[in-house]
Amino acid sequence: MWTLIDSPVGQLRLVAHDGAITAIDFMPALYAEGRPRGERDDSDPLLLECARQLAEYFAGDRTTFDLPLAPSGTAFQTRVWEQLQKIEYGTTCSYGQIAGRLDLTGHGARAVGLANGRNPIPIVIPCHRVVGANGSLTGYAGGLDRKTTLLGLESGALF
Known part of the structure; x- marks a missing residue:
């Protein structure tokens, strides 16, 4: 439904x-x-x-979500999405940092990026909080304008 x-x-x-x-x-x-x-x-x-x-x-009145979630994806995607849920409100993390948390080497950041882009529950599973290694706003399945808006809502100022 x-x-x-x-x-x-x-x-x-x-x-x-x-x-x-x-x-x-x-x-x-x-x-x-x-x-x-x-x-x-x-x-x-x-x-x-x-x-x-x-x-x-x-509205700025909620920083975490309390909902039953059932995203559909591969075992690897699920591991990445679990990491995304650990990124605190108002903060960001790089693809490489998430890859490191998953003990991935080589093209691990790229694999994390691909899984991040397949997140079926954006906002609640905060894929918008993942940025490039230099802090730049990189791709977002919902579009960079939306990513900018979401990060701006969380930081209190637009990027």
Whole structure:
């Protein structure tokens, strides 16, 4: 099931399945059309709770999320997404730092970047907090404008 909400980064489609959030899609969902969504349900309690927590986040009143999550991905992607959830609100981390935490060498930062880009639950799993080794804002599946907005919300000033 799914619902749509408006946000400072545009319309978002919140998707839940079997009692967990499985996706947050930036609309239009150019890269997410293959994901199962089911029927629209604007009154589902879990989707309403997700919308409430996101509204609090965008208002600056929430720094962590307390939602059941079930992102679908490979074992490696799941390990990367677990690391993303450890990046604290208002801070950033580089792809290389995450690769180091996973004991990856060689092209580990690139592999982390690819997994980061496949994160199906952005914002709640904060892939926007990952930056280049020099602190630069590198690619973001939702677009660099959205990444800039999200990081600006968290830092209190736009980048």
